[in-house]
Amino acid sequence: MLGDTAVAVNPEDERYKELIGKKVKLPLAPEKRISWDGKEEVSNLIPIVADEYVDKEFGTGAVKITPAHDPNDFEVGQRHKLPMVIVMDEKASMNENAGEFKGLERYEARKKIVEKLEELDLLEKVEKIKHNVGHSQRSGAVVEPYLSIQWFVNTRELAKKAIEIVEDGNLKFIPENWKKTYLNWMYEIRDWCISRQIWWGHRIPVWYCEKCNHSNVFSDEIFNSLAEKVIFNMYANTRIQQVFSEKEVIDYLFSPNFNQSDKTNIQFFEDVVFHSEIPELKNEKEINKFLNRTYKKVPILDEALLDNKEIDEKELIGFLPHAVFYMYEHGYIGKSFTTNDVIEGYKKHADEIKAVYRIVLNKLKREDVLLDKEKLEKWLIDHAYGNCPKGRIFFTEKEGTFSVIEDNIKGYKYYLELKCEKCGSSLLTQDEDVLDTWFSSALWPFGTLGWPEKTEDLDKFYPTSLLITGFDIIFFWVARMIMMGMKFMNEKPFFDVYIHAIVRDEKGEKMSKTKGNVIDPLDMISKYGADSLRYTLTALAAQGRDIRLSEKRIEGYKHFANKIWNASKYVLTNLENYGENITYNITYLNLSYEDKWILTKLNETINKVEKSLKEYRYNEYASEIYDFFWHNYCDWYLEFTKERIYKGTPEETTVALSVLTYVLDKSLRLLHPIMPFITEEIWQKLPIKDSEYIAVSKFPEYKEELVFPRDSENIEYLKEVIISIRNVRADFGIEPSRKLNIYIKPEDEEFEEVLKSLEPSIKLLAKADKVIISRDLDKPKNTVIAISTKAESYIDISGSIDIAKEIERQEKLLKDVEKSLGISERKLSNENFIKKAPKEVVDKERERYEELKQRETKIKSIIKNLKELLNLGG
Ligand SMILES: [Zn+2]
Structure with missing residues (x-):
């Protein structure tokens, strides 16, 4: 009320039409208030204005307008050119514009105002109304809108290219639906307020002139030399008009805030050291010593250039001898001389020296000539902190906005001023505000690579390949990085943006402390290991779906880790015993059918993994390697190798172990990104390694020459045979320890050969006493048939079970199934159930019915089989 500068009514409101343009008196405000910018006196007589914004039906239909403390009123104020009066300070206490209420805290002032209105008999009624009020997210305090000056970025301009690059598909979002989210935001983009009133962050590089009010925008880009840039940056770090020594400059050069360390030394020498004094030039003897030591090395430089030889970094600081030599030549020996003489000497030779210096630098790798901080300091102390006859010059004086004042005598300190x-005028004050954190983060993709310098890193790594982040900062961060990248680099900051899933609990609810459904990763790691947790998250990270995390899943994948461990133990133990001749050059080995099969499977997996990773389908990648390792390598291949390892010829053992180890090695590499610890641990124990750590070893690549489709197919048929036999065992309730006689009749000669080559393994895997493989078999007596694609197997179960008893058992099972079937059938024929029950429940019941029906058929056929056996036997 104290900050009101108008009363607004709707122009269509008949009640107030006559009053528009007249003035009303604010009863509580002082007669004179001062506008927000201090430029205007604002009366307590305020106009009545007409504005569409006013809702006739709401309240009295007349609205007080407080432009400095309400965003909507601000807009009305802009339309009617109303003055703006701030009545609170930054702590929400009333200021001098509040007259007698000055100094009161806002809630206190509210009470006092009501009292005052009552006292003046101006209060008609007190009514409670609900309205929206903003609250601070952290403290919960009510936020008061408050007029202040802020810096804004015109984002519409910036957004144009950032929209284009995504629309054109040159920058991709994965999953793709986020592209739409991004674009919708960008189409509706508003100016971005980038100034913040907090004490951390990049300070806004604007200096206000106290004399002429001009806003000076300085950045280190206006300076050419690195030394000037450094000093400017120190300046911006509040070192304004303070003295500092070159040691501080060096500290700054090597501080993590200063992002050009790889260029620093070289440029530092060019910019700074070129201008330094020569302490050795005190007398003829010293000079001669100096010349003897350094001048003669110059030819070495030339030779080295011709021969591409390595050069000691110290010899590269060759400009000093040149300057000295110049002076030497010009008769300065034994005479006193001035700094100017040195500079003159240097200047004459500088271009020539610089040219040589550059050639040398280009010939050498950068790092060869880089000094570390310690060396640089020592060098400076050696060369600059000596007894200088006339002081030193570190930085050249410059005209214009920047100048260096040299202090010759007082302890080698410098100070600078901006103008x-x-x-x-040098009466400049820097803006106190800092940049919005997202503004600073938006520079990340190129800022970290040395920008604004044209560094090798920037050249090599920008644009980056992939950004992985959460959907909640697509606008705050991703969009801003794209805009800034397009603006400053004229190139996107990354090719792809992968938006990862949100981790929720197993029911899909957000984890929260109050709900008590939080799964603490550290707990999970100590219980199940970091690998299991990492694997679980990867396995669940399907594109476009939230991760539903449960402890059970993590526990489940711990079994996988155990499986890996146990399988590896089998390999390592055998390697210890028989592995001395193994090789990874397996192409040249006498490979068996099963070797060819596992190598084919491995390469198929590598292929699939490569594709999944390329498409960012991390869950598929996880399940592909899981399936391969558990269901092919562990379940089958390991078993297949036992016969050759334990009973084979030395050559057979070596081949089996070589393939076994080769496949383990590749599997560990495939697994490493999602199970880093266990894979590294095991890999370190392998006898053949091509690098120090698996972490830096080569990721497996598909090898056409190790793919054998036909042999691989035959092993698949063989697996089918074994599975069909196992099924019969389960169906007829035959104990696992009971060994049976099995007859296998393959379809063709080729398959017969495969089966025969693996007869011992079949025996082992099907738990058989005797295996007879022949294409000339008739179904023997007392056997049950197991059918698979390429063979028929006859299993002799006569001695294994009491057939009559088994029939009884199966008939009982049949009865149970039929009973359940009846119930299910009744349910499904009940119309009420179908109509009223939730769809999932009905679907589930239908599924159950189908399952029961299948079981019924199966049991019936088993009983039929058994009865036949009984008749034959009896
Ligand atoms: Zn000025």
Whole structure:
């Protein structure tokens, strides 16, 4: 009320039409208030204005307008050119514009205002109304809108290219639906307020002139030399008009805030050291010593250039001898001389020296000539902190906005000042505000690579390949990085943006402490290991779906880790005993059918993994390697190798072990990104390694020459045979320890050969006493048939079970199934159930019915089989 500067009514409101343009008196405000910018006196007589914004039906239909403390009123104020009066300070206490309420805290002032209105008999009624009020997310305090000056970025301009690059598909979002989200935001983009009133962050590089009010924008880009940039940056870090020594400059150069360390030394020498004094030039003897030590090395440089030889970094600081030599030549020996003489000497030779210096630098790798901080300091102490006859010059003096004042005597300290671009005054104050954190983060993709310098890193790594992040910062961060990248680099910051899933609990609910459904990763790691947790998250990370995490899943994948461990133990133990001749050059080995099969499977997996990773389908990648390792390598291949390892010829053992180890090695590499610890641990124990750590070893690549489709297919048929036999065992309730006689009749000669080559393994895997493989078999007496694609197997179960008893058992099972079937059938024929029950429940019941029906058929056929056996036997 104290900050009101108008009363607004709707222009269509008949009640107030006559009043528009007249003025009303604010009863509580002082007669004179001062506008927000201090430029205007604002009366307590305020106009009545007409504005569409006012809702006739709401309240009295007349609205007080407080432009400095309400965003909507601000807009009305802009339309009617109303003055703006701030009545609170930054702590939400009333200021001098509040007259007698000045100094009161806002809630206190509210009470006092009501009292005052009552006292003046101006209060008609007190009514409670609900309205929206903003609250601070952290403290919960009510936020008061408050007029202040802020810096804004015109984002519409910036957004144009950032929209284009995504629309054109040159920058992709994965999953793709986020593209739409991004674009919708960008189409509706508003100016971005980038100034923040907090004390951390990049300070806004604007200096206000106290004399002429000009806003000077300085950045280190206006300086050419690195030394000037450094000093400017120290400046921006509040070192304004303070003295500092070159040691501080060096500290700054090597501080993590200063992002050009790889260029620093070289440029530092060019910019800074070129101008340094020569302490050795005290007398003829010293000079001669100096020349003897350094000048003669110059030819070495030339030779080295011709021969591409390595050069000691110290010899590269060759400009000093040149300057000295110049002076030497010009008769300065034994004479006193000035700094100017040195500079003159240097200047004459500088271009020539610099040219040589550059050639040397280009010939050498950068790092060869880089000094570390310690060396640089030592060098400076050696060369600059000596007894200088006339002081030293570190930085050249410059005209214009920037100048260096040299202090010759007082302990080698320097100080600088900035000058107003417009009036030349040095009475400048930097803006106190800092940049919005997202503004600073938006520079990340190129800022970290050395920008604004044209560094090798920037050249090599920008644009980056992939950004992985959460959907909640697509606008805050991703969009801003794209805009800034397009603006400053004229190139996207990354090719792909992968938006990862959100981790929820197993029911899909957000984890929260109050709900008590939080799964703490650290707990999970100590219980199940970091690998299991990491694997679980990867396995669940399907594109476009939230991760429903449960402890059970993590526990489940711990079994996988155990499986890996146990399988590896089998390999390592055998390697210890028989592995001395193994090789990874397996192409040249005498490979068996099963070797060819596992190698084919491995390469198929590598292929699939490569594709999944390329498409960012991490869950598929996880399940592909899981399936391969558990269901092919562990379940089958390991078993297949036992016969050859334990009973084979030395050559057979070596081949089996070589393939076994080769496949383990590749599997570990495939697994490493999602199970880093266990894979590294095991890999370190392998006898053949091509690098120090698996972490830096080569990721497996598909090898056409190790793919054998036909042999692989035959092993698949063989697996089918074994599975069909196992099924019969389960169906007829034959104990696992009971060994049976099995007859296998393959379809063709080729398959017969495969089966025969693996007869011992079949025996082992099907738990058989005797295996007879022949194409000339008739179904023997007392056997049950197991059918598979390429063979028929006859299993002799006569001695294994009491057939009569088994028939009884199966008939009982049949009865149970039929009973359940009846219930299910009744349910499904009940119309009420179908109509009223939730769809999932009905679907589930239908599924159950189908399952029961299948079981019924199966049991019936088993009983039929058994009865036949009984008749034959009896
Ligand atoms: Zn000025």
